[in-house]
Amino acid sequence: QLHLQESGPGLVKPSETLSLTCTVSGGSFSSSDHYWAWIRQPPGKGLEWIGSIYYDGKTYYNPSLKSRVTVSVDTSKNQFSLRVTSVTAADTAVYYCSRRSHTSFPHWGQGTLVTVSS
C-alpha cells in the first residue's frame, strides 16, 4: 500500500527558505502512470496547489508562487522535495504531498504544519 510522509522543519523564519521532503514507500516511484505534487492549506483557508513533478523531471508550478518554488525528485531515495524561498507569514500552512494518477489524487501524506515566524 502506498504511503507518503512529509518531513521538515515546523518553524521557519521570515525571508528564509522552507524545505520539505516527501518520502514514498510501498509503490512504484518512477512511472509515467502518475506524478507527484505539493498542496497546502493555510489556517482557516482552502486548498492550494503548489506544484507538480513528473517522472521525467518536468515541473509545473502555481504562477502565484512560481518565482519562489522548486520541486525536485530523488529517485534513488524515493523522495521528492519542495523549496519555497523568501517566505512570509502568508506561507504558514499545512503542507501535503500527494501522488496523482491520470485521473485523481487518491494518495496523500498526513500533512505537516509549517509556521513562518521569527
Added chain:
Amino acid sequence: DIVMTQSPLSLSVTPGEPASISCRSSQSLLYSNGNNYLDWYLKKPGQSPQLLIYLGSSRASGVPDRISGSGSGTDFTLKISRVEAEDVGVYYCMQALQNPLTFGGGTKVEIK
C-alpha cells in the same frame, strides 16, 4: 487560470436528509477524450483530504454509494442522498484539466 466557484458556503443538514453542493468552473472541464477533469475531496479537521469523486462522476474506492457526482462542462454537483455524521467536513471541488490545478473555495457541511 480556471476559477472554481462552489455554493453554498455552508450546509447544516439533518441526519438522513439529502445534501447537494454545486461547483462551477470558468471554463469547460470536458476534454476531447470525453472525460470531465473534475474531482471532489472531503477535508476533515486534522486529516488529509480524502478523494470522493473523480472524472466528475466516478466514485473512489471505499466511498459509499450514497455519495455521487454528476455534471459536465462547467456545472457539477456532489450529492449525498442521506447525510450521516461521518460526512461532516469541508468539501472541495478541483479541476485537473490544466495547470495550475485549482480548487473551489469549499463547502462546510455540518450536522443539525
